[in-house]
Every structure is written in C-alpha cells, then in structure tokens.
Amino acid sequence: MTRSASRHDLYAIIHKAMRLCMTDALVRFGRMDADDDEERAEAIEAVRSMLDLAAVHLEDENRFVHPALAARCADAAERSAREHAEHEREIESLRTGLRTLERAAPTERSGHALRLYRQLALYVAENFVHMHHEETHNMRALWAHYDDDELRAIEQAIVASIEPQTMARFVGWMFPAVSHPERVALLPEEAPPELVELALDAVDARLGRRERDRLAASRSGTVIMACAA
Ligand SMILES: [Fe+2]
Structure with missing residues (x-):
C-alpha cells in the first residue's frame, strides 16, 4: 500500500471528480421542486451534464485503459468492461427518464421525479463500487506491468483525445474535488x-x-x- 502512494495513479484524481459530479447531480435532483419550471430544468441539466461526462469517462477507459490491461494483465479488465456495458445501458435509460420527466403532465411530475431520483441513486452507488474496483484491483494490475512513464503516456493519450470544451468541464469538477x-x-x-x-x-x-x-x-x-x- 505504501508503494502505491509513490506510483502514478490513473484513476485517483478523475474518480474524485466523477464522485463529486455524480453526488452533486444526485443531491440537486433530490431537492428539486418538480413543479418549479426553472428548478426542474436546472436539475435535469445537471444530471444530463453528469451523464455526458460519465459516458466520455467510460469511453476513455474502454479506449485507452482496458487495452493496456488486456495487453499485459490477462483478464484484469473483464469485470470493469462488463460493468461499463451495464453503465452504458443505464445512462441511456436515465436519459430516457429525463426526457419523460420533461414531457410529463403536471400531475405525474413529482412521482416520476422520485422514481428517477431512486434510479439515479442506484446508478451512482453502482459507480462507487465500480470505481473502487478499478482503483484497487485494476490499478494494482497496471502497476505490476507498467512503469510510471508508460502510465503517464496512457494518461496523455486520454487527455489529448478529449475535446477542449469537455476537458474544461472535467477540470471544473476535478479541482474542487481534490x-x-x-x-x-x-x-x-x-x-x-x-x-x-x-x-x-x-x-x-x-x-x-x-x-x-x-x-x-x-x-x-x-x-x-x-x-x-
Ligand atoms: Fe470505469
């Protein structure tokens, strides 16, 4: 464990950002007055924005981290890859739920919002377990088979692949989270x-x-x- 503190960590910072972004969206959505048009629009936007970043983050791991794991660490990425596929389906389901809420009749809004809040809470909870596995199991496998220069090269490839506007949004969560x-x-x-x-x-x-x-x-x-x- 002491050793890990001195090694380059691909997950620690970005996952702190994702935890803050996810919990912020969840709490905003939970406290939303579904019948207040402005508040509802803001809460929906916060969740939608979080899901967009979560989708980019997931795709980055699929494109850059999982191939690195597969190349040298046998089947170390298997569980994360399976969970990513589940998260992709869940992100789509939550996006559909947001659109339904936007179109819902006034009498159905608060009930739908509460169901969606609970679905979102489970999505966030599953992500917390998922990120913990990546930060412990996956990162240990990477440390065993890659040196820090190689890990930094993977990170640089991820950073270079992200659109500047999206990167600005990640930075906006990253700095307050660490x-x-x-x-x-x-x-x-x-x-x-x-x-x-x-x-x-x-x-x-x-x-x-x-x-x-x-x-x-x-x-x-x-x-x-x-x-x-
Ligand atoms: Fe992941």
Whole structure:
C-alpha cells in the first residue's frame, strides 16, 4: 500500500471528480421542486451534464485503459468492461427518464421525479463500487506491468483525445474535488495559463475565495497577477 502512494495513479484524481459530479447531480435532483419550471430544468441539466461526462469517462477507459490491461494483465479488465456495458445501458435509460420527466403532465411530475431520483441513486452507488474496483484491483494490475512513464503516456493519450470544451468541464469538477496539495501538483510551473484560470475559477465557484487564493498563492507572481485581474 505504501508503494502505491509513490506510483502514478490513473484513476485517483478523475474518480474524485466523477464522485463529486455524480453526488452533486444526485443531491440537486433530490431537492428539486418538480413543479418549479426553472428548478426542474436546472436539475435535469445537471444530471444530463453528469451523464455526458460519465459516458466520455467510460469511453476513455474502454479506449485507452482496458487495452493496456488486456495487453499485459490477462483478464484484469473483464469485470470493469462488463460493468461499463451495464453503465452504458443505464445512462441511456436515465436519459430516457429525463426526457419523460420533461414531457410529463403536471400531475405525474413529482412521482416520476422520485422514481428517477431512486434510479439515479442506484446508478451512482453502482459507480462507487465500480470505481473502487478499478482503483484497487485494476490499478494494482497496471502497476505490476507498467512503469510510471508508460502510465503517464496512457494518461496523455486520454487527455489529448478529449475535446477542449469537455476537458474544461472535467477540470471544473476535478479541482474542487481534490485536496489542496493535489491541486498544486495538477498545476505545474509549465501549466497553460488557460488551465490555471479554469482551475482557479472552479475552486472559487465551488469552494470560495479563500481556497482560490490559497491555490493562486502557490503559483508564481506573474500567474497570480494574470488570473486575479
Ligand atoms: Fe470505469
């Protein structure tokens, strides 16, 4: 276990982001007044946006992580791949449920919203179990068969494959979801100014000015001035 702390981890940061994004969407949906048009539209959008990111994340793992596991770690990806197929079906079912809620008659809205909330809660719960398996079983298999440079190359391939707008949304969940030292490590000296700005804005929006300033203070004077303007 001590060894894992010093190894490059493909799952830890992005899964913290996904846990925050999923629980935020679930809680928003649970507290929604289904008869308030604006609130309903916002909650539906939050869930829809979460499902879109979950679909991209799942596809990234299918395209880049599972082939790496299959290449050197026998059938280590088998359970995750099976669960991904289930999650794809569940994402579609939840999307259908959101569309049904949008079209539901006023008398049916709150009942439908409650059923959908419970379905969403189970989806999130299944994802928590799923991510734990990936972070422990899959990551251990990868560490046994890949060195950190190879793992970073896989991660870079994932990052390069993601559209900038989608990446900005991942960044928006990632920075508020991780610890301050992890935020600092995600913004090395050579980080692009746009990334620094996105990260500071995300921390400001979700955690407040104090945490935003704490992260800014860890950067060079030039960057702080550029982003504080
Ligand atoms: Fe996964």
